[in-house]
């Protein structure tokens with residue numbers, strides 16, 4: 001390039017350009033040698049995220065990776081124009097150890113900001129909050145204060161902010177406080193041990209707990225142990241005051257302002273208040289006892305019809321609790337509770353035949369989904385089809401008309417969901433084309449299926465997660481924090 005310029009430019013201009021180019025090269029070289037600059041990441045072409053596997057952080061769904069930390073980091077990588085490379089670790093200590101060894105650029109795993117970590121690492125600005133909770137097994141007597149925990153087997157994740165918190169409480173004079181630190185990065189292991197009575201209580205984070213509790217419904221909140229705590233990402237210590245950390249913080253600010261943080265929060269932490277713990281317990285029991293009897297045929301028929309098997313399983317559970325002989329007082333029958341008329345339209349000759357019922361139901365669901373207006377997008381399209389499965393297309397259309405009338409968007413499920421109950425309202429339904437319908441029931445119907453679907457999907461994703469190496473030494477590095485393990 002310089003040679004080419006020398007042919008075409010007068011000497012003085014050439015000289016200035018040469019100096020300029022040399023300067024630029026020096027600047028680029030300096031920037032590249034500075035590991036803490038954003039351009040070092042851009043140069044490398046990849047951002048290495050280390051995380052742990054779980055519904056709030058990172059997991060493999062059927063259609064690819066998901067998770068709050070994952071999606072946020074993926075967006076940051078996209079902005080930088082680099083590839084996101086994800087590594088997983090199986091304990092909290094292993095996460096920090098990998099970061100310290102320089103094996104990752106960024107640690108994002110729903111981690112709390114603690115004083116100790118802030119000394120040893122470079123935390124980002126907070127982008128979420130979680131409250132530490134003590135959880136217990138229902139029926140075992142609910143502890144209400146710290147002193148109620150005396151003599152109980154208390155579990156925490158080894159290396160967690162909760163362990164640090166207990167150390168602090170003990171140092172503050174609560175001498176009897178002892179706990180068991182589980183060498184795993186998965187709070188569900190803790191919940192499982194409380195549910196299985198290997199532990200009496202555990203300390204876990206609130207958002208984490210509320211989305212996982214449906215998997216272990218026998219576990220409930222005893223009390224909050226402390227105030228909400230900030231959740232941050234961590235970078236290696238030398239990144240304090242670095243350009244990379246500044247751009248991460250700027251990125252996080254932007255995600256807050258443009259609503260991304262809130263949207264991701266809704267996707268990953270949305271709590272379903274409608275579903276009671278008892279319903280979840282019944283569902284989880286049925287998944288264990290009834291589903292295995294029918295899972296194979298559900299999967300086969302789902303595959304034939306190109307729908308998620310978890311969706312077909314969720315619908316059939318909501319319809320009949322997976323009872324092939326189910327019969328309602330109104331005469332609907334079978335696994336998918338088809339009416340006689342629908343069954344004969346679909347060519348179903350025996351409604352109590354599991355295969356026929358599932359096949360007929362799947363086809364009916366798909367035909368409803370196809371018939372919906374084109375401009376209703378997924379995933380809402382599926383929720384609308386489910387509502388139609390329950391109350392029929394006519395009433396659903398009425399609900400959409402009503403949604404528009406009351407200023408909502410008839411293409412958005414959450415808006416239509418809100419008006420559905422008024423199909424039962426005497427001051428409303430006479431003005432609708434198809435009149436009265438059990439709208440409240442339809443609303444519950446869809447929300448239940450969504451809930452069951454979510455649980456089943458998460459169970460499938462969990463089954464797909466990598467397992468820790470057989471040799472524990474590979475994932476339990478030396479403890480980073482000098483915490484005395486008590487009562488192990």
Ligand code: GLU
Pocket residue numbers: 092110111112113157159160161162187203204205208
């Ligand atoms: N937020 C906790 C920590 O930073 C992780 C433990 C949990 O998810 O319950 O250590």
